[in-house]
Amino acid sequence: MDIISKIQSEIKQDFYINNFSNDGQRFIAWYLRNIHLLDQRQTKDAITDGADDKQIDAIYVDDNEQKIFVIQGKFYTGEIVNAEPVREVISSWSQLHNISELQKNANHKLQMKLSEVSSVLKDDGYSVCFELLTTSTFSESAKKDIIAFQTKLAQEENASFEAELVVIDNEGIKDNYTRAMEEDNPSLNHEIQLESNKYLLTELSSTKVIVAVLPLKECIKLPGIKDGTLFQKNVRQSLGVSNSVNKKIRKTILSEKNKDFFFFHNGITAICNKIENLGNDKFYMHGLSVVNGCQSLNTILSCSATIEQQNDSYVLFRFYEIPQHDRAESISTFTNSQTTVKARDLRSNDKRVIQMKRTYEQKYPNGFFATKRGDTIPADKDKKYVIELSQIGKYLIAWYSQRPNISYGETKIFDKYFDTLFNHDYRPEDLFGLEFWMQKIISIWTDENPMGINEEIMSMKAYAPYHFLFGISALFSKINGNTNVPLPYETVELAKQSNLDETVIRIVADCFNSAFETAKNSFNPSSGRDFIPQNWIKSKASIQAIQSAILNYISFLPSMNPQQNKILKEKLKMNMKDFEYRLTAGD
Numbered sequence: 001m002d003i004i005s006k007i008q009s010e011i012k013q014d015f016y017i018n019n020f021s022n023d024g025q026r027f028i029a030w031y032l033r034n035i036h037l038l039d040q041r042q043t044k045d046a047i048t049d050g051a052d053d054k055q056i057d058a059i060y061v062d063d064n065e066q067k068i069f070v071i072q073g074k075f076y077t078g079e080i081v082n083a084e085p086v087r088e089v090i091s092s093w094s095q096l097h098n099i100s101e102l103q104k105n106a107n108h109k110l111q112m113k114l115s116e117v118s119s120v121l122k123d124d125g126y127s128v129c130f131e132l133l134t135t136s137t138f139s140e141s142a143k144k145d146i147i148a149f150q151t152k153l154a155q156e157e158n159a160s161f162e163a164e165l166v167v168i169d170n171e172g173i174k175d176n177y178t179r180a181m182e183e184d185n186p187s188l189n190h191e192i193q194l195e196s197n198k199y200l201l202t203e204l205s206s207t208k209v210i211v212a213v214l215p216l217k218e219c220i221k222l223p224g225i226k227d228g229t230l231f232q233k234n235v236r237q238s239l240g241v242s243n244s245v246n247k248k249i250r251k252t253i254l255s256e257k258n259k260d261f262f263f264f265h266n267g268i269t270a271i272c273n274k275i276e277n278l279g280n281d282k283f284y285m286h287g288l289s290v291v292n293g294c295q296s297l298n299t300i301l302s303c304s305a306t307i308e309q310q311n312d313s314y315v316l317f318r319f320y321e322i323p324q325h326d327r328a329e330s331i332s333t334f335t336n337s338q339t340t341v342k343a344r345d346l347r348s349n350d351k352r353v354i355q356m357k358r359t360y361e362q363k364y365p366n367g368f369f370a371t372k373r374g375d376t377i378p379a380d381k382d383k384k385y386v387i388e389l390s391q392i393g394k395y396l397i398a399w400y401s402q403r404p405n406i407s408y409g410e411t412k413i414f415d416k417y418f419d420t421l422f423n424h425d426y427r428p429e430d431l432f433g434l435e436f437w438m439q440k441i442i443s444i445w446t447d448e449n450p451m452g453i454n455e456e457i458m459s460m461k462a463y464a465p466y467h468f469l470f471g472i473s474a475l476f477s478k479i480n481g482n483t484n485v486p487l488p489y490e491t492v493e494l495a496k497q498s499n500l501d502e503t504v505i506r507i508v509a510d511c512f513n514s515a516f517e518t519a520k521n522s523f524n525p526s527s528g529r530d531f532i533p534q535n536w537i538k539s540k541a542s543i544q545a546i547q548s549a550i551l552n553y554i555s556f557l558p559s560m561n562p563q564q565n566k567i568l569k570e571k572l573k574m575n576m577k578d579f580e581y582r583l584t585a586g587d
Contacts, residue, residue: 045459054110363428398469408462498572
């Protein structure tokens with residue numbers, strides 16, 4: 001089945017038919033679900049298409065990538081799409097520079113998303129990615145407009161936000177869909193066509209090596225660039241278009257100096273499990289992974305429309321056949337040491353993290369502490385005891401620092417607050433306790449919504465679970481009349497022994513609902529602003545509201561339900577030694 005037929009078939013499912021009014025909206029929703037991997041609530045929240053949508057069909061904020069996706073889609077069954085959609089994207093880019101003006105005549109859904117965008121752009125580091133999707137192929141005139149716009153974006157020096165344009169046609173959607181489906185098994189294989197007399201095949205230290213002058217046209221064919229699977233062994237993922245080096249790379253590609261790209265660039269390094277010579281200058285790379293060149297390849301891909309028009313732009317590429325895992329890691333580290341790597345990219349090698357991993361895996365031999373992106377979890381490990389560094393950082397700031405409103409992004413945690421969070425001596429049991437509660441929380445984040453959580457809260461899966469985690473800690477503190485932070489493992493043990501773990505989750509869900517509804521209802525519409533759930537949940541007001549709701553629950557429980565009050569007081573009673581001082585972060 002070709003990709004158009006597949007989309008046409010799948011958008012007939014109840015979710016798309018019941019929630020979206022036309023196939024254009026259903027196509028965008030399908031893309032968000034299958035390529036960006038959003039859940040149903042996140043997808044519905046992102047769609048802005050309709051009357052007065054200002055050429056913006058969807059907006060999705062990815063806090064982990066610190067990127068705002070502004071999406072325009074054209075669901076055509078014809079072969080060619082003209083330049084009109086490109087001009088619509090240019091229009092939305094232009095209007096986005098004045099959000100307050102854009103909001104005036106936008107539909108209500110877009111107004112809400114623009115308020116979220118305005119708030120996010122105030123944080124350093126966020127960029128905007130305009131994604132133009134079509135199930136057809138762009139015409140020659142459209143390609144010229146794409147190149148012109150990408151060039152303009154690359155040359156912007158004083159823009160109010162960093163931006164890039166990514167165009168995805170029929171083939172691009174098919175490739176992205178295939179990669180998304182392979183996310184859980186991201187071993188990449190790829191056939192590369194080299195140019196005769198532009199590569200050297202040799203062997204060094206019993207290692208097969210290819211040193212090649214590779215056309216940039218071949219680079220954009222490499223799998224796994226957009227979703228990051230090509231860079232699992234790299235020490236970092238893409239730093240985005242706002243990175244100064246990446247901006248210079250784009251400028252070179254989009255300028256008349258593109259022929260000198262080879263001479264300006266230090267080259268890209270890739271490793272493979274096996275290099276197979278197919279003859280006629282073709283090689284098949286098994287288990288391909290780029291260990292140095294993530295920034296370059298992401299930037300090159302962002303200029304794909306321009307590169308397709310170039311015939312003499314090259315980059316130096318080194319391929320090494322290295323099946324040994326430890327040797328591959330060493331190459332990844334040393335090849336990246338020549339360029340600046342931010343602290344958060346190398347936190348996995350910090351001695352405090354290494355010590356944390358060691359003590360955790362000693363305590364739980366059937367568990368695994370993944371500290372590197374792309375770590376492969378051994379098949380014999382129990383998933384209940386598998387934890388991951390970036391998630392642990394988010395749990396720590398929500399629980400120990402009582403700041404779930406900044407749990408959503410890795411940047412602050414692993415830069416600004418890393419020393420505060422990771423200088424603390426955590427017991428491995430408490431790391432497991434945090435993971436236990438989060439698994440419980442995520443288990444209720446389903447379409448069935450067993451706890452009856454407010455739908456707007458459910459749509460904020462990137463943020464709200466950390467507020468739940470915070471809510472659990474606050475509940476135990478309030479029940480015990482203690483202002484400090486409870487040890488996670490002690491809360492788990494008490495809840496499990498008393499068979500109250502589900503009750504704890506339900507109480508926090510009810511309190512979260514109450515806090516959210518109170519905040520929403522008390523918002524003053526006469527201010528001329530809307531209540532934006534995403535802005536509220538990123539503010540300290542959300543923390544105070546949840547604390548107040550929990551305190552009210554505990555205060556009124558003796559009169560409302562004396563029996564449950566007695567059970568909670570007796571079964572969840574903790575000792576003073578089971579509490580610690582809060583770690584200061586984000587105050």
